[in-house]
Amino acid sequence: MRRAAAGGGAWGARAAGLAALAVVAALAALGGLARGEQVQQGNLIVSLDGGISPRGLPRDRPAPAAVSLSGRLRTADGSPLPRLGGIELALAGRGLLFTRGLPLCPRQRLRNATGAQALERCAGALVGHGRLRAEVFVPHQAPFAVHARLLAFNGRARGGGVAVWVHAFSAKPPVSFVLPFVVRHRPGAFGTALRASLPRSIGPWPHLTSFEMTFGRRYRYRGAFRSYLSASCPLPPRFTAGLFPFARATYTFAGKRRLATTIVRGCRARD
Amino acid sequence: MNAGAGRFGTRGSRARQVAATALLAALAALTASGIAAAEGGPTRSEYVAQLEAVCKPDALATQKAVKGVKDDIRAERLAVAAGKFSAAAKIFAGTVRKISPVPRPPADQAKLAKWFTYLEQQESYLKKIVAALRAGSTIQAQRDTARFVHNGNLANNTVLAFGFNYCSFKFSRFG
Numbered sequence: 001m002r003r004a005a006a007g008g009g010a011w012g013a014r015a016a017g018l019a020a021l022a023v024v025a026a027l028a029a030l031g032g033l034a035r036g037e038q039v040q041q042g043n044l045i046v047s048l049d050g051g052i053s054p055r056g057l058p059r060d061r062p063a064p065a066a067v068s069l070s071g072r073l074r075t076a077d078g079s080p081l082p083r084l085g086g087i088e089l090a091l092a093g094r095g096l097l098f099t100r101g102l103p104l105c106p107r108q109r110l111r112n113a114t115g116a117q118a119l120e121r122c123a124g125a126l127v128g129h130g131r132l133r134a135e136v137f138v139p140h141q142a143p144f145a146v147h148a149r150l151l152a153f154n155g156r157a158r159g160g161g162v163a164v165w166v167h168a169f170s171a172k173p174p175v176s177f178v179l180p181f182v183v184r185h186r187p188g189a190f191g192t193a194l195r196a197s198l199p200r201s202i203g204p205w206p207h208l209t210s211f212e213m214t215f216g217r218r219y220r221y222r223g224a225f226r227s228y229l230s231a232s233c234p235l236p237p238r239f240t241a242g243l244f245p246f247a248r249a250t251y252t253f254a255g256k257r258r259l260a261t262t263i264v265r266g267c268r269a270r271d
Numbered sequence: 272m273n274a275g276a277g278r279f280g281t282r283g284s285r286a287r288q289v290a291a292t293a294l295l296a297a298l299a300a301l302t303a304s305g306i307a308a309a310e311g312g313p314t315r316s317e318y319v320a321q322l323e324a325v326c327k328p329d330a331l332a333t334q335k336a337v338k339g340v341k342d343d344i345r346a347e348r349l350a351v352a353a354g355k356f357s358a359a360a361k362i363f364a365g366t367v368r369k370i371s372p373v374p375r376p377p378a379d380q381a382k383l384a385k386w387f388t389y390l391e392q393q394e395s396y397l398k399k400i401v402a403a404l405r406a407g408s409t410i411q412a413q414r415d416t417a418r419f420v421h422n423g424n425l426a427n428n429t430v431l432a433f434g435f436n437y438c439s440f441k442f443s444r445f446g
Contacts, residue, residue, distance in 0.1 A: 037424055040431045076432060189443070236347050238409045243420055245442060264420055264442045 036070070039261040043079065047072045048249045048261045053216075056270040057233040064227030066216025067091065071249050073209055080143065081135060084206040086197045086252040089181075089213075090190035092244055096229060097183060097192065099162055101221025102127070105153035107165050110178050115149050115169040127228050128152030130213035132168050137207060146170050150213060154228075157182045164194055166213070177202055190248050233267035241268045312374040319433050322370050326437035329366040333359045334444050341446050353404035359445065360397035367394060370438070382429055389426035393440065396422060 036049030050069035057063050069089055073081055105122030113121065130150040137143045148170040155163035162183040169176045181194040198206045217228035235242045246265035252258050313321065336358040343352040367390050375383045396419035403412035423440030430439070 038428055038431055040434060042434075045431065236345055238347060239344075239413060240410065241413050241417075243416065243442070262443070266417070 036072070037261055037263050039259060040076065041257075041259050043075045043077060044082070044253075044257075044259060045074050045076060046249070046251055046259050046261050048247065048263050050247055050263060051265050052231055052246070052267065055266065056268040057231050059232065059234050059237075059269045059271065062230035062232045064216075064218060064225075065229050065231040066214055067229055067247075068212070068214040069247055069249070070212040071210065071251075073251065080137065081207050081209065082253040082255075082257070084198055084208050084251060085254055085256075086195070087179075087208075088193055088195040088248075088250040088252075090193040090248045090250070092189060092246055093191050093231070096231070097162060098226055098228060098230060099154055101226060102154050102217070102219055102228065104156050105165060107155055107163075107178060107180065110153065110165055110167045110176075112176055113167065113169070114171075114174075114176065115151060115167070118151050118153075118167045118169065122153045125154040126151060127154050127164065127217045128166075128213055128215035130166075130211060132208065132212075133210045135207040135209055143207075145209070146173065146175065148175065150211070152213065152215060155180075164215075166196075189245050231267070233269045235267075235269045239269065241266055311377050313376055315376045315379060315433060318373065318376050318379070319435060319438075321373055322438050323436060325369050325373075326366055326435075329362050329369075330437040330444060333362050336362060337445055349404045349407055349409070353401050356397060356404065357401045360394065360401055363397055364394050367391065379433075386426055386429045389422055389429060392422050393419060393426065 036047040038045055038047040048069065048071050050067065053066045053068065057065065073084075075081060103122075103124035105125035109121045110118050119126070128150075129152065132148045132150050134146050134148070135143045136146050148168040151167045151169075153165045153167065155165040157163040157180075164181040164183065166179040166181060167176070168179065179196045179198070181196045184193045184195060185191055186193065215229060219226055219228070233242060243264050243266045246263050248260055248262040250258060250260040312318075337355045340352050340355045343349075343355065367387070371387055396415050399415040400412055400419060403409075403415055420442060423442070427435075427439050
């Protein structure tokens, strides 16, 4: 499967130049791949799950789609997780995002905002939602879990590139912060990467234990419907379904320790 | 020793006896623990190192064998793709044959038995993919590939704590 976007206009032109899929890719059917893939390094275990919706996509042109990703971090013996310094979510294909005509949300408008306030201030720029769970370590106190709701907004990075501001808000205890993901395009199987560094100023939050995010948005631009994400399933005519390396999550922990996990998912060719 | 024996007289010979007995006991204990270790098999890290040494060249050979198969599938050169997967299946079968007799850590016997069951299934799915491609049955090839990938993930989860690299299933190695 191949995903494309119209970074600058017509979708079809970019679709042709997108990164290719893996081999078996062109072969496979879709059943039974719902479980997330796991990787263990020493005591640390990370997993990633996710998929694309709809799974039925045109062979020859990109169509509107949504992507969901969920990750989990844990230790084999239940000991506290190391501090997370950064996270990268990479997706197969390049030019997968289309943001022209989509309102921008300045990052400062999300500072100290509740979920409702963030939505009120930047509803037009909303591109995703999800949940996050973290362990909070407070000195001389037992660690406790915090559940936060996530809202993703279309943003602009300092250099002018595409960014995604992931706003997290927890009511109990009341905490609000922004994870600044910068979108990078590069060659290779995972051509679109969302990368965020977690500054120490976030405090105890980086002991992330799990997250779920769904990205996708339909909107009107110059009289036409557009999609924040687009995808195609460019299989040979005799094949109806294919598998491909869909996404990779790379976690960077304190001490520059890195752990990455890749998931393989499928698409069905819709003629 | 001799000088000491002369100096201590009878008390010295008693001390020597005690020392000799202690030494013998220590040697016996060491020998016993050595035998126990040998009977118990390798540690997990020793086992992983042994298997990785076998899997590495085979994994690299697999990558070489399937090179270009993506283009073959796209161009619907199914017989060519089948040939490449057949070579990969032979390498895989050879790897399993080489690693299965390697003595296993006693504590991991059950896990590894399950893992080897998955590996045998992997081998079978690869053969089925080859057969389906040779028969020109693309739908069957799709189904078997999905099972192959799913089964590979199950195999990986079984030995997650081992930290295998070349001995683990990686989709990217097949294309």
